[in-house]
Amino acid sequence: MxxxxxxxxxxxxxxxxxxxxxxxxxxxxxxxxxxxxxxxxxxxxxxxxxxxxxxxxxxxxxxxxxxxxxxxxxxxxxxxxxxxxxxxxxxxxxxxxxxxxxxxxxxxxxxxxVPRLEVPAVLTRANGDLHPDGNPHVWLDPLNGAVxxxxxxxxxxxxxxxxxxxxxxRARDFRAQIDQALFGSDLVGFMGGASLEKLARSGRLREFLQSKGLESRLGGWLGRVPVGKKVVFYHQSWAYLVDRFGLTQVGTIEDRPGVSPSASHKDQLSAAMKVAGCTTIGVTSYYSDRIAKALAAETGATVYTIPGDVGGVPEATDYFKLFDTLVDGVIK
Amino acid sequence: MSDLSWMLAPVAVCLITVAALSWFGLHVLQRGVIFVDLALAQMAALGATFAVFLGHDPDEPLTLLLSLLFTMLGAIAFASLRQFEKRVPQEAIIGISYAVSAALGVLLIELASDPHGAEKVQHLMVGNIVWVQWGEVATAAAVVAVVGVVHAVFRERFLSISMDAAGATARGVRVGAWDLLFYMTFGAVLTSIVSIVGVLLVFSFLIIPSVVGRLFAKSIGGRLAISYGLGILASVLGVSVSYEHSTGPIIVAILGLALVTALSVVSVRQAASPVRQFGKIVGTGGLVLAVLWGFAQVPVAAHAHEHAQADDVAAPAATTDADPLSQLASAVAMVRKGDPAGLSALAALTQVDAPFIRMEAHDRLTVLAGDEAVAYDPMKGPDTGAWAVWAAAPTPGWQDRAAGLVDP
Incomplete structure (x- = not known):
């Protein structure tokens, strides 16, 4: 027993x-x-x-x-x-x-x-492969990577x-690395990552830094991107990048996701690019760049093949290199 | 839209396509190898995939060359397999070639070390003529011109083997060699056109005008004339009405409508009682439209997208501790209301890691303390507790000086 x-x-x-x-x-x-x-x-x-x-x-x-x-x-x-x-x-x-x-x-x-972007107010299938929960490409904002x-x-x-x-x-360490890469280690050391994240999330970062005379201390990826950089992307998947880096998206080559663009859309887009002075077209590596090249020939813009995820192009070997590639290759 | 220049390149491509494919369509229909263009186009795509598999870019000349080589191999296969025609129908061999080359293409993409370009190869089969460039138009025109010269010179030979291969053999014509030349020239035309206009439009331009031609004319010249006429009409009409829509599918729809109309006209003409036949056709068409209209009246369900899973609902945003900047703002607000807890909150903020926050807190505490301000340099490091001591017994009159605080 x-x-x-x-x-x-x-x-x-x-x-x-x-x-x-x-x-x-x-x-x-x-x-x-x-x-x-x-x-x-x-x-x-x-x-x-x-x-x-x-x-x-x-x-x-x-x-x-x-x-x-x-x-x-x-x-x-x-x-x-x-x-x-x-x-x-x-x-x-x-x-x-x-x-x-x-x-x-x-x-x-x-x-x-993650704070969601482009959540549709009314759900219909009329707009192509629309996502009911909002734009799902959340990782294109480095702060969402930390979440x-x-x-x-x-x-x-x-x-x-x-x-x-x-x-x-380790998750906390990763967030600290993301903050340093995004804002620059000097500014993170001075203001603290949490405060900077809060300001960036609320869209007031540049305004705040300006009011405190700290603009020149913004480093990292954000420090390398000019304010309001004008871009055209192929597919509507870049909302989070546009939001975080304050880009001006002049348009997308696909007017509706997954639908081949019509002649009228082509004319409108090329006219809008000329008016805005947009010289950058980003095409995710898994889409054909044939249409982008035609548009570039018409507007004098440059076509960049960009990674949609880690490994999308050979240089984008990890999450940090993904943004290095995007920032230095397209939106700089 | 007054500026019609956008139409020029697409219409030019259509005309080049019509010029070449009406002629080939005549032969393809006569030989009964309707789907040969799909098989050859698939082989061209396989060639491009192979180039990408070897590490080349889809835009390189070498890729085009391999594409052409694979199409030629297909041409050789079709020409040499004609000897089995009695036992195995040609269409079977064409279908098999299509399936096998499509499967090999998928496998090659999987095996490619860098599948980056391979994805683009799949777009070879789609094409969009609105976005065509003049350089592409010129290349296609050059290929079609060369092939056109060859076929113009030897048109009798080509016609004789397509119409009556056995008779040609009896007369001593080397059918195998001419077949090979036929498929090779056809393959070259397809390789240059498919990536621009897409496989759907190529098939339609190849078959539909030729079928309509056969319905109305017996002579080769008559059939060709009808083919060209319909092809040109559909191209110009299709491109010009498609400004807001996808051009390729509209042209195919116009060609399809033309075929239905042509079939109706022929059946009315042949019928013993033309009036009754006409009534039948109109009646059937009307009935189909009425049924479709009926379906259009069914109300659409209000909520198109159902969430089956409850856990699909968005989770609340992860709550993180308030950041120092927000803490600073709330401390200032408390001090303004005369709450002494705001003072200790400000004092606590002089002990954080970020110099900026310490500086902001120190500056405000200095305003509040007046004459009794603590001598402390926030840039050097966290405060050791001097401000906390002050906050426990603040200088009288701090409430009045709180009005002078600025928002963080």
């Missing part, structure tokens, strides 16, 4: 330790490359699998059976959400992994808590509670 109790205690304590501290490295699956990059910073020892490539349109991905197997075994599944990965629901159904279903502990929607890092750290803390504090600390 006593021996049995001893075994029972031994067994339950063994079970408890294996449950609380995974002896193996965590298996993380993320839908998009930027999520994989940030997850790797928060959980450096985890095995990370990324389903989409930066050179692919994130709306349309068909994962191979090998990737499907990774989803079946995953401890944590991280997606962007907001109806971007239309293929994700079918994928999770097929994988049959109860740990990572939406609402389960191993599921993270990285865009939770995603918090969400990922929270998810990691749920599936691996022993290391929760370490995940939270």
């Amino acid at each position: 006593k021996l049995r109790n001893l075994f029972l205690i031994l067994f339950t304590s063994l079970l408890a330790t294996t449950l609380s501290t995974p002896a193996y490295a965590l298996d993380i699956v993320t839908t998009l490359p930027w999520l994989g990059d940030i997850a790797g910073r928060i959980a450096p020892d985890a095995n990370i699998t990324v389903l989409a490539r930066g050179t692919e349109d994130p709306h349309h991905i068909s994962p191979t059976p090998a990737l499907m197997a990774k989803v079946t075994q995953a401890d944590l599944y991280i997606e962007n959400g907001m109806s971007l990965e239309l293929w994700s629901e079918r994928l999770l159904d097929g994988a049959g992994n109860a740990k990572i279903r939406p609402g389960a502990v191993g599921y993270v929607r990285a865009s939770d808590g 995603a890092a918090d969400n990922i750290a929270a998810g990691l803390g749920r599936v691996d509670p022993v290391n929760a504090a370490a995940y939270t600390q």
